[in-house]
Amino acid sequence: MLPFRLCAFLVLGLSPAVHAALDITDRFHILLDETTDKDQKKANGNCGWLGKANFNAIWNECFTLAETGIKLVDDFHSKPEASRLLNAFFKNGDDPLTDNNLALIRGTFEAVRDWVEKGGRYNYGESVEKPYLYCFHTWLEKKTMQDLAWDTEGRNLMEENPAGDGFVATIEDVADYREAQKNQEEQLREAGVKNPKVVPYWVKQQGVYIFDQYYGKDKGYCTSTGSGAATQHVTPASTITLCPTSLGTTNGALSNKRVVKLRSPGLTPKRRDATQVGDQQLNKLYPTSITLFHELFHLVLGNEETVPDGGEVYDLDEMLKLDWDKASQNPETYANVAVAYDYTIHSGEKNGWKVEFYTGYTTQG
Numbered sequence: 001m002l003p004f005r006l007c008a009f010l011v012l013g014l015s016p017a018v019h020a021a022l023d024i025t026d027r028f029h030i031l032l033d034e035t036t037d038k039d040q041k042k043a044n045g046n047c048g049w050l051g052k053a054n055f056n057a058i059w060n061e062c063f064t065l066a067e068t069g070i071k072l073v074d075d076f077h078s079k080p081e082a083s084r085l086l087n088a089f090f091k092n093g094d095d096p097l098t099d100n101n102l103a104l105i106r107g108t109f110e111a112v113r114d115w116v117e118k119g120g121r122y123n124y125g126e127s128v129e130k131p132y133l134y135c136f137h138t139w140l141e142k143k144t145m146q147d148l149a150w151d152t153e154g155r156n157l158m159e160e161n162p163a164g165d166g167f168v169a170t171i172e173d174v175a176d177y178r179e180a181q182k183n184q185e186e187q188l189r190e191a192g193v194k195n196p197k198v199v200p201y202w203v204k205q206q207g208v209y210i211f212d213q214y215y216g217k218d219k220g221y222c223t224s225t226g227s228g229a230a231t232q233h234v235t236p237a238s239t240i241t242l243c244p245t246s247l248g249t250t251n252g253a254l255s256n257k258r259v260v261k262l263r264s265p266g267l268t269p270k271r272r273d274a275t276q277v278g279d280q281q282l283n284k285l286y287p288t289s290i291t292l293f294h295e296l297f298h299l300v301l302g303n304e305e306t307v308p309d310g311g312e313v314y315d316l317d318e319m320l321k322l323d324w325d326k327a328s329q330n331p332e333t334y335a336n337v338a339v340a341y342d343y344t345i346h347s348g349e350k351n352g353w354k355v356e357f358y359t360g361y362t363t364q365g
């Protein structure tokens, strides 16, 4: 009997912690070239400058955060710290969240967790081709409307004139591309960009064009102020672009990276009565993985389901004011409660009190 009991004990005791490490290359096309060549580091959206090991650590943290989000919902009725946190970030008016509210939050975390673990369809079930993950905008090759148009194989595209004669077309000659340029201009105008200039970008891995803003000579999405990360579903396989500033570089210089781990020992939340209030805010404790985790909601559920009316909210204080409709569609809200609850679970207890973030900063005792 003894060996059997021992064995059963071991299995029960160890199984929750022994989740096989996930490899990001199973889910994404990702270039992880750890070259030291300054120009090559940034080429083709390379992620290798962050280090393969760092990237996989971030990837595994995304899984942990999704699982923590699910646990948070499951603890709602049994643990006051779970209900305080959820009721603060996802509000159902002045009432506690209903079972329907909870089911939606849980389902959202679950969709992300399942995709990270098993892959399959994403973008609300509409996409199936393995997506791309980039760590700079250099996967996009900037073109002008006057450049020759290429087909999916990168060969010159032929068009026909009214007389039926074939000619080598420029991008501007192709009606669909003119239309795409106009649509993108319209969208940017609606988003508040004045006189937007839209240019074609060639995506060589997929043999298609994307139309986006012109950010300036030798510049791109990641060099524009305020750009952190983006997920798009226009190309056959969707893409996530993480900019260096959202991957722990303080000034965008790739040599200046600082990956902050989840539950980083240097970032232990302080007690409510500690003097430095600034360091106690949840947004000072974000792990580097929070950005990729956030983008996964856009990837898995699609951008339509994950952008609330009036746009996404990233500011912690503003997030805490969102009503149910907006909060439940705001990826950063999910990301914040997952990070917060991870700290609550792992920061220990003092006199029966845990570290909590339902106010946006640490409270304890």
Ligand SMILES: [Zn+2]
Binding pocket: 294, 295, 298, 312, 331
């Ligand atoms: Zn977002």
